[in-house]
Amino acid sequence: MQEKVALLYAHVFLFLQDTMKWYQKKPKYKIQDALRENFYEHFEDIILNIERLSRDVLREANLSSMAETRQIGVTADRTLEQVRTGQFDARLSMNRVSQEQAEVKYQLEQLRLDLQGYGEEVRQLAFNRAQRIEEFDRKLFFGIRIGNSARQQLLWDAERDADDRRSRSVGMCTPSLD
Helix, strand or coil: HHHHHHEEEEHHHHHHHHHHHHHHHHHHHHHHHHHHHHHHHHHHHHHHHHHHHHHHHHHHHHHHHHHHHHHHHHHHHHHHHHHHHCCCCCCCCCCHHHHHHHHHHHHHHHHHHHHHHHHHHHHHHHHHHHHHHHHHHHHHHHHHHHHHHHHHHHHHHHHHHHHHHHHHHHHHCCCCCC
């Protein structure tokens, strides 16, 4: 069938090529040719060949269609005979529609499970975020507490140093009784 269609197309393109050549002739030559010859006669052989090839393609298509119809009939007869004799359990065979329904159900279930998993991930991320914020707050307050303790220690040390200096300077300024 493919070879016949390809041959038909090839001849149609050859016809178009010849007609374009005729059409591209200078107008004065077309008028002269038109008076002397008939356009159809000039291309008659190739037109008849295209008609023959198209009938071949049509015949081949009809034969293929009849063969497929016959095969469908034979298959239907065989299936009907199996059902009548009990060799065929209609419950065990899934037609294409029920197979597609089963596939859609499976895909829907997979999507539902994926969405459920994504929801769990989002909840986990939110929980982890809250935990990280609490941990950051604890570290920050601990750092502030340590900073306050260190500041108080520094103030205490500074006050002690100042007291020590005052006491030394007072001891140097007092006259000795010796």
